[in-house]
Structure formats: structure tokens, C-alpha cells
Amino acid sequence: MKNIQVEIDHAVYFAGEDKYNALQQEAVGAIEKLENGTGAGADFLGWVNLPKDITEAQLADIEATAKGLREACDYVVCVGIGGSYLGAKAVIEALQDQFAAYKKIKPEETHVLFAGQNIGEDYLAELQKLLEGKKFGIIVISKSGTTTEPAIAFRLLRDQLEKQVGKEEAKKLIVAITDAQKGALRTMADSEGWKTYVIPDNVGGRFSVLTPVGLLPIAVAGFNVRELVAGAREMMEATRHPGPDNVAETYACVRNALYQAGKKTEILANFNPKLHYLGEWWKQLYGESEGKEGKGIFPAAVDLTTDLHSMGQYIQEGERTIFETVLSVERPFDALRIPQEQQDLDGLNYIAGKRIDEVNKMAEAGTRLAHEDGGVPVVRINVPTLDENTLGALIYFFEKACGISGYLLGVNPFDQPGVEAYKKNMFALLGKPGYEAAGEELKKRL
């Protein structure tokens, strides 16, 4: 794959070539399971062919809806949690101006906000104050429509919208992304006549960014979803077959080799603050896919060089059970050079005239060598730039590698049985009908 390179030499050396080679052998079967649907969790493999299954008509429809929302709204609030939140957030943050919130937007531009990803009373109150008297719309994303966090936020925001513009007008400003046929949100949407999109049955939340779940918010934010899908499609083709050129296989094998060598924590390190939420998305993807049955690499993320001044000390000299995966972006968009100064009190004139990014790249290289010297193996993922095409490729790359990696680890990478535990307790403690007995038991323990 020309777009994305994975450099693993030092990490393989560290983990042991024998381990890596054995995993490469196993990867043949893992990839086969993904392509043929013969492994655990095969009901949730819809994401594998998603980039080519999306039709021209579907993309055009998403674009038209996005255009309508952009024309009608200054703010569009996406209501969702987990996979119904992180993918869109990650792509939008990677593409947009980091100070967009402070900048005046032009007509037909729209700020995309998020809600329903927490149960913050102040968060929701402050959001509602912002939206008072403003032109806003809602994209509500939930397979069932009953997940507590988004359901609460949606009740409040829908109420507010209907009060501000009237029930009829509000109908045009709400879009629901939900199950094709069943569930509370589907029923509501059909009876109210909201525009809807379908979350495919065979695509789990954390793999859903290339469905309308991610594509609609990304389009509303003004980005090119066709290019995103095109990038993903290229990566899909490039990672279909096993072999040393399959970058997803490479990444999956090297991280499992390191895990077997005792490296239990993986730190995804970016050198570009726009990638912060891609790290959060990646944490869900890998943590939820692999963290089960008492095993799995613990996923952590840092923004560098920022966090070299916080987590840097630990990475350099703490417990030697970590490895690092560096996400490196070759080219920034802007061109900014370090000014020369007559007096060189801060001692920076030796780099005056250089692009800021040249310094960043030397920080990256210097960090890699320092961490390797400190006993932290470093994997490097190199992408040319942060545009829609590259991000689409990167997303699919991580998804595919995650499927392979989960099979190499010997788990079902497509379930998340542990996520229910807190919900059941919460329902019981809140006295939800059907949970009364459990509630009594839990209250005794508190």
C-alpha cells in the first residue's frame, strides 16, 4: 500500500524474529477467517467489504442530507456514544481547524457538536444554553434507541428543538441513524417522519465509521466522504491477501509478537495534535476487541511532543512492559518557518528558517531512538498527510489489523460481553422495571 507504511524492524528484533514469523504463518488463517466469515463473531463482518458495498446512491443521499442540514443549521448535535460517537469525532478533529470553535462560521457552514456520550448534567445544561435561540439540528445515532446516555440527551434536545421551532419544523431537522426495522428509535422515527439511515446488522459500533453513523456527521462538518470511502477501498484491496506486503497483517503480527514478549501496554503516539481523537477511537477499537478472557494489550495514547513532558519520563524509565506505535504524518498543510532574531537569546537561530515540521520530525526521530535505547520497542506507521483519503485508508487499516490481531490472540474480536455489566447494575440501582430484585441485592453492597 503506497499510502501507509509500517516500520517494524526494531520491534521485530526486540520481540524475536521466531515469534514474528510464527505469527505471520498464523495470520494466513486469520485473514482467511475474515474474508470467508469462518471465524468467531462472523455475524459482524459487514465492515470488511463496506468500502465497496456503499453505493453511489447512498453517498449522494448522505451528501444531500448533509447539505440540507448545513443550510438550515449553525449547529448540528450528534447524539451517540462509543462507536456512534468516536469515529465521526476522530475524523472531524483530524481534518478541521483546531481553533474552529473560536472562529466565526460562514453561512452554510455548521459546527458539529456531540452529546449523549456522557451523563453530565452540567454538560447538557451548558449545551442547551448554547443552543438557545440558535438554528440547530440533531443527528441521533443508536441501534436500539434505548441506550441510557443518548436517550437522555435526545429527550432533552428534541424537547428544546420542538419548543424553539415547533413540532413540524423540528421534524425536518432531526435525522435518525438506527436499525432497519426494529427498536425504539426506528419506531419513533417512522411515526414522526424523520429522515433515517440504517446501521447494518452486521457492523458493530466500533467498526461503523464508514456507515452513515460516521459518514453523515463527517459530511455535515464539510468533509468529503467519497474520498474517505475511496481511501478505505484502496486499503481494503491492499489488505485482502496474506503476505509481507499486507500492512494490516504486519501490524497485527508485530503487536502480538511484542505482547508475547511481555509488552502488555501499547501506547499509540501521534506527533500531531489533530490525531488526539483518532487515538481515542483506536483505544475503543483495540481495547473492546481484544480486552477479554483476562488478556489483551492495554491500549493507551499520547500526544507528542506534548506528553513527553508528562508521560515521557515513565515511557523512558518506568516499568519495561510497554511498546509504542508512532503515527507519523509526513506533510502538514500550512507552511510556517521559525523566524530569525537579531539577538539569539533563546538560542533558536540554529534552526531559524526551518519549517516547524522539520523540528517536529527530528523530535520524532530523536524520541524513537531514545525510547528504543530505554527498552521500549517502537513500531512506526507513516501516512503521507491528513486528508480524507488517507484517513479512510488509515481507518480501514486499523480495523483490518484489529480483526487479524484478535484472531491471533485467540479471542472473538467482534463481541463486547463486558460492556453490559455496568448497565445492568445501573438499571437495577435506578429501579428499572424487571431489575427490582437485583437492585435490592446491589443496594446492600453499597
Added chain:
Amino acid sequence: MKNIQVEIDHAVYFAGEDKYNALQQEAVGAIEKLENGTGAGADFLGWVNLPKDITEAQLADIEATAKGLREACDYVVCVGIGGSYLGAKAVIEALQDQFAAYKKIKPEETHVLFAGQNIGEDYLAELQKLLEGKKFGIIVISKSGTTTEPAIAFRLLRDQLEKQVGKEEAKKLIVAITDAQKGALRTMADSEGWKTYVIPDNVGGRFSVLTPVGLLPIAVAGFNVRELVAGAREMMEATRHPGPDNVAETYACVRNALYQAGKKTEILANFNPKLHYLGEWWKQLYGESEGKEGKGIFPAAVDLTTDLHSMGQYIQEGERTIFETVLSVERPFDALRIPQEQQDLDGLNYIAGKRIDEVNKMAEAGTRLAHEDGGVPVVRINVPTLDENTLGALIYFFEKACGISGYLLGVNPFDQPGVEAYKKNMFALLGKPGYEAAGEELKKRL
């Protein structure tokens, strides 16, 4: 301490009471070292008495400077990295409206922005575009004035400011927080006549939030630094002596007991998104203080319930080497209830009329029980509300506990020798005078 409670019952049970009791014995000596300056790193204990060493005149001076900047500027950019960034950021985010960036500010209000905490070419270019033609000021924070990240940002922003308002006017809009006597920034500030504040020699970066490093930006953002200091002072008095009522000792002992029991990763979990950056600040405080000599708890942080839908699966069922410290805020500021709906399609009517935060609290309790059932010991830190006083107490609590904890672990909690490694390599790769030979060696390895 009435303000902050630490609940450890389950965690002590998990780690073993013997371990905890033994650590409590050791804590007597650790606290003595901190109070009497008889331990490792004693040159950096200025933070211990900081809350009572700050004078009325110093606070008044900070407030006056902040008022001047607020009147003159729509934006004040704080230029700093690590401890010269995270403390102020954490306090401001904990106190301010989460949608402040989108809201119009009144005259004499000011948005506080941050720069110099990364080497992002796009970040700086986008910031400079935002500031074009705007009324802005700069607080530059650096002991030496030569740290690469802030030095680059300061060159660019100072240039821009001088071009926009002229060299003379710019002098009134720049404040330097730096060494009392030496270093590049001190020299610059004195020769240019900028207002300055001193970073005390005996306070390390990660312990500096209660010096002007944190106080000035926090005051510029419009918050009450007297209350912040008052809260810290109360906590200082409450944690001076060893004993079961010393909450800092309690937290330090329980986390070391868990570490000894094989819990190598601590996840600080908030249930209030405003605390996200407090988690980042905490990661620096503990990671940099303890991550050395091949040991130390790996610090991670999550925002809940948000991340129950990303990291939740791993916490519930992944490798059993983690424990969780929950930061719980008793009372939100706003009062928002879940509306009743005629049709109860989303099934929320069983909690209609409840405050959002009641649901959040049940989510918290349910999560705690679920995680404990999953083999994750949970420590709970309870604070009454998120105001300046409480935050001051919380900050001092974490600092004091960190000092005790580092001594219990047997390291010098006040140095950070590993942070230099990447810098040296970066200088060498950039060809900084004096590093030429090292540069040749490193280039061969790349």
C-alpha cells in the same frame, strides 16, 4: 478533611490488610521526609508550604495583572509545556463552561488559549490565523526560556503581536513567568521591560500550579485564585501529620499496596467531563514522579460513562493488572431533569423527573460494583463540587499523596532524568552547536 474523602475498603481488602498496614507504618517516615526535607530530592520541596507562603501582596499583584490583560485582550495565549501548561489547563477546564469556545464573550472577558505545548505546524498556523487582527496578549512560561516547544511558539507569537500593535504596545501585553535571575527569558524580559513573575527554584514544573505559573492564567480566565489557594491551604494543614485521617497518606498507601499486589496500571476515572484535563495533569504528576528505575504504576485516565463504551470492555475483562481510582463530584451546578414523555418508546419514563446527575451517580455506583466483581479494585475519591476551593484542595491532595507515594516506592519523586533523552537526540539531529558528534552517530541509526 471534610472536603475530600477517600474510600479504600474494597481496595485494601483486595490488596491485603497486612500490606496496607505495613505501608502506613512506612508513611510516617515518608511524611517526615516531606515536612523536614530529609528525603531524596529535598531541594524541590517548595510546593509543600506554598499555599501558606503566598502573600496577600502576591495574590493582589496577580489579580491586577490578570485584570489588565482581561481588559486589553480578547485572547491570552499561555505559552508553556508540561507543568507550565497542564495545571492551568486542568483548573480552567474544570471550572469553565464546556462550550465557552463557541459562546460570545462579554467585554472584559478573555479566552485563554495554549501554545508551545507541541511542535504542530498546522496548530501554530491555525492559531496565528485566529489571532489575526484580534486583541491578544501572551503569558510565556519557561524557567530557562530555551525549551524548544515554547521558544518556537513564543518567537512566532511575539513577532505577530509586535506586527499587529507595534513594539511598544506589545511590551504591555507580554508577561513572562521565569527564573528570578538567570536564563534567556529573564534576560529578554528585563531588557524589554515585560512584567514578570518568578518560578521558585525549589518548585518543579509538575508541582507549580499554585505558583504564578498556574495562578496567572487561571485568574485571566476569570477564576478566583484566592479560593484556590485557600482550599490548598486547608488541605496542607489536614495532611501535615501521619495518621488514618490523613487522606493523602491513605491514597498513597492504598495505591502502593495495590501495586505490590500486582496491579501495575492505575486508571483515574472521572464521571464529569470537566475533569478530563485534571486526569492529564494527574498523569504527569504521578507518571513523572514515579516512573523511573524500571518501576512505577502506569497512569491512565478515562472519562466515564463515555469511555465505558470504549475502554469499559478492557477494564471489565482484560488483563487483571489494573485498578481504578474514581473521582466523584457530589453536586453539579446546573439543575436539569429528565422530561416525561407521553409515549415511552425509549423506555426512560421510569427515571423521568430525576436529575441527570442522579442517573450519573447510579452509573457510577453500578460501575464500581461491576468492576469490583470483575477483579478490578476501586478506590473512590469524593469531592463536594467543582469550585476553586475544592480544586485547590484536590490539587494539593494529589501533590502531597504523590510525594508520600514516591518515597514509599523508594524513588526520588522530584526528579525526571528520563525527560532529557529525547531532547538530546533532537538537538543532535537538528545540528545544534555542541551536539555535532552525537548527531553523526544518531543519523547512522536512522
